[in-house]
Amino acid sequence: MTENPTIFGKIINGDIPCKKVFEDDEVLAFHDINPVAQVHFLIIPKKFIPTLADVVAGDTGLLGKMLGLVPVLAAEQGLTAGFRTAINTGKLGGQEVYHLHIHVFGNRPGGEPLRTIAGKA
Numbered sequence: 001m002t003e004n005p006t007i008f009g010k011i012i013n014g015d016i017p018c019k020k021v022f023e024d025d026e027v028l029a030f031h032d033i034n035p036v037a038q039v040h041f042l043i044i045p046k047k048f049i050p051t052l053a054d055v056v057a058g059d060t061g062l063l064g065k066m067l068g069l070v071p072v073l074a075a076e077q078g079l080t081a082g083f084r085t086a087i088n089t090g091k092l093g094g095q096e097v098y099h100l101h102i103h104v105f106g107n108r109p110g111g112e113p114l115r116t117i118a119g120k121a
Contacts, residue, residue: 004048008099012046021073037105039077049100052089079106
């Protein structure tokens with residue numbers, strides 16, 4: 001397995017604690033430490049893949065699993081009226097941690113709808 005030099009690698013290894021939403025042998029989901037919405041969590045593969053641009057054909061099952069978890073975990077977190085997803089890729093795509101991750105964020109029913117604000121949700 002390729003060594004993961006990112007903060008997410010330390011979270012996967014248990015060196016840095018996180019507020020877990022889901023975990024199995026391939027995937028970890030946890031709340032973002034700097035949320036931009038009432039609910040904001042990340043879904044990451046345990047396999048080190050730096051960016052979406054680094055995905056290879058053999059990763060499609062893993063990506064499908066991650067995407068399939070999005071609506072399930074969103075509903076579990078109370079996002080029954082909708083949510084937003086984002087995968088930032090590369091420097092110009094706004095990626096800050098070079099370990100593939102899906103942002104899932106939204107506000108629970110009764111909360112404000114998400115708005116697009118430069119640099120925010």
